[in-house]
Amino acid sequence: MYNMHAIVTTGLTVNLGIHRALEGVDLRVETGSFVVITGPNGAGKSTLLRVILGLVHFSTGSVQVFGKPPAQVSRDALAYVPQIKTLDRSFPALSCELVASGFCHRWPWRVSHQAHSAAVEALELVGGVHLAHRPLSELSGGELQRVYLARALVREPSLILLDEPATGIDMAGESDMYRILDDYHRHRTVTILMVTHDALAAQYHASHALLLNRRVISYGPAREALAAEQLGQAFGHGMHTHLNCDCERGGDV
Amino acid sequence: MSELFSLAFMQRALIAGVLTALTAGYYGVFVVQRGLSFLGSGLAHAAFGGVALALLLNQEPLWVAVPFTVIVALLITWVRERSGLGADTVIGIFFALAMALGIVFLSRIPTYATDAFAILFGSILTVSWADVTAAAVVTGVALATLPLWGNWAYATFDRETALADKLPVRRDDYLLSVLLAVTVVAAAKVVGIVLISAFLVIPAAAARLVTRRFSAMTLTAVVFGATAALAGLIGSYLLDLPSGATIILLQCLGFVGCLVVAWLKNH
Numbered sequence: 352m353y354n355m356h357a358i359v360t361t362g363l364t365v366n367l368g369i370h371r372a373l374e375g376v377d378l379r380v381e382t383g384s385f386v387v388i389t390g391p392n393g394a395g396k397s398t399l400l401r402v403i404l405g406l407v408h409f410s411t412g413s414v415q416v417f418g419k420p421p422a423q424v425s426r427d428a429l430a431y432v433p434q435i436k437t438l439d440r441s442f443p444a445l446s447c448e449l450v451a452s453g454f455c456h457r458w459p460w461r462v463s464h465q466a467h468s469a470a471v472e473a474l475e476l477v478g479g480v481h482l483a484h485r486p487l488s489e490l491s492g493g494e495l496q497r498v499y500l501a502r503a504l505v506r507e508p509s510l511i512l513l514d515e516p517a518t519g520i521d522m523a524g525e526s527d528m529y530r531i532l533d534d535y536h537r538h539r540t541v542t543i544l545m546v547t548h549d550a551l552a553a554q555y556h557a558s559h560a561l562l563l564n565r566r567v568i569s570y571g572p573a574r575e576a577l578a579a580e581q582l583g584q585a586f587g588h589g590m591h592t593h594l595n596c597d598c599e600r601g602g603d604v
Numbered sequence: 605m606s607e608l609f610s611l612a613f614m615q616r617a618l619i620a621g622v623l624t625a626l627t628a629g630y631y632g633v634f635v636v637q638r639g640l641s642f643l644g645s646g647l648a649h650a651a652f653g654g655v656a657l658a659l660l661l662n663q664e665p666l667w668v669a670v671p672f673t674v675i676v677a678l679l680i681t682w683v684r685e686r687s688g689l690g691a692d693t694v695i696g697i698f699f700a701l702a703m704a705l706g707i708v709f710l711s712r713i714p715t716y717a718t719d720a721f722a723i724l725f726g727s728i729l730t731v732s733w734a735d736v737t738a739a740a741v742v743t744g745v746a747l748a749t750l751p752l753w754g755n756w757a758y759a760t761f762d763r764e765t766a767l768a769d770k771l772p773v774r775r776d777d778y779l780l781s782v783l784l785a786v787t788v789v790a791a792a793k794v795v796g797i798v799l800i801s802a803f804l805v806i807p808a809a810a811a812r813l814v815t816r817r818f819s820a821m822t823l824t825a826v827v828f829g830a831t832a833a834l835a836g837l838i839g840s841y842l843l844d845l846p847s848g849a850t851i852i853l854l855q856c857l858g859f860v861g862c863l864v865v866a867w868l869k870n871h
Contacts (some may be wrong), residue, residue, distance in 0.1 A: 404768045422770075431768040442637055442761045443812060443821050449761075456769045457754030458761060460819045488814045 360413035386554035417540035418587025430503035473505035617728035624791035629829025632808035644801030646695035650676035655703035656709035677785035726796030726848030
């Protein structure tokens, strides 16, 4: 059944130990949206992704992903792109194995013919076929990010969750990443949620923005949700100056 | 040299040594890639506490050491998961606790010196058929868990994405720690408590140097571990050296060889 909403949260509150990470979050993300999630450090951005993935239990409220609780959502429907800076580069693996792991949901002892074809197809989408047989330890940050995107796309997901994908890659790598996501979003019915500190770059690509500071500060069409007044409310100072001067990226906004 | 294969104690030592080396090499790749090399030492010292308790109670060491070490392994995993402390810290605490308990247990036995020496440094003369059976069971269990290799490897590479893919990562953490504990106890007679963590760490570390894929690393570690155990046991018999130390020295030699190969490949 086609769901109007990919994600619906009602009164979502999450406590991590004694720290309240999210409080009373009400959110309705329409299927097919490209949502950028931004806010200050400790605003609960990554926690929200982790709740949607079913990795963090919430205290009160409800979360529905395609009309189901997170634990019951098919793992083929979701693709998660973690921060590449947290990855273990010493793990002996070829890029095609990493992409195939997204297809098989396990690490492949031997990449089957079917998984290999799917991996190459996904690497083609990100312009990374030449990386297929390269070890992960030899890839640059940008190349590794492409491989990780291919790993997400290989299962043809309905929902892609990205956690600060631009961290650790250069400007060219970031712009490649947006081009790949924009292309994919244009041609498929896919909902994208991306946590980023770089609201400036993101607002040109996203259809919607969620400004979070434990509570929802604003949610709506990207430019409206990231208007100066809302940013000031979230960050406590005049973020519009940064957003307009195009001079800061990658750091906290 | 052929007579050594006809000696009953050598047969037992060879079977137990090679089987436990195969198993330790297999689990070792997960230990090394998860940064848990210290866990091998921690479990070995837990096994020491268990064996000392068995001697105090005048019981067959395996039947006491296995549950004792398994309980310590589970506690390490549980406290690590719940406390937020680093793995090395938690292992260090249980390492000391089990060792202290072992020393207290031994101090209550009037004549413990020989037994303690055999536990600490390994002795092929003391390998019994019960130890061979334990080694065979441990290897059988490792073979039975081969279908889980893909899940374990996935969680080893990136725990978060494995959890996001709804794999039973936490259950597997406990399972792996129990299997490691049992393997360590099963290998104790041949290698000795002091050196047993090398059984887990060196084959996997050497394999990591010369392979580009995790499956190749696993296979190489298993073959490396078993070969070193076989050659080490034969060498220890022929040269009248302690078995555990001879095996580990050969493993170290192999590790240096792999370092050289890796260096030559990169230059």
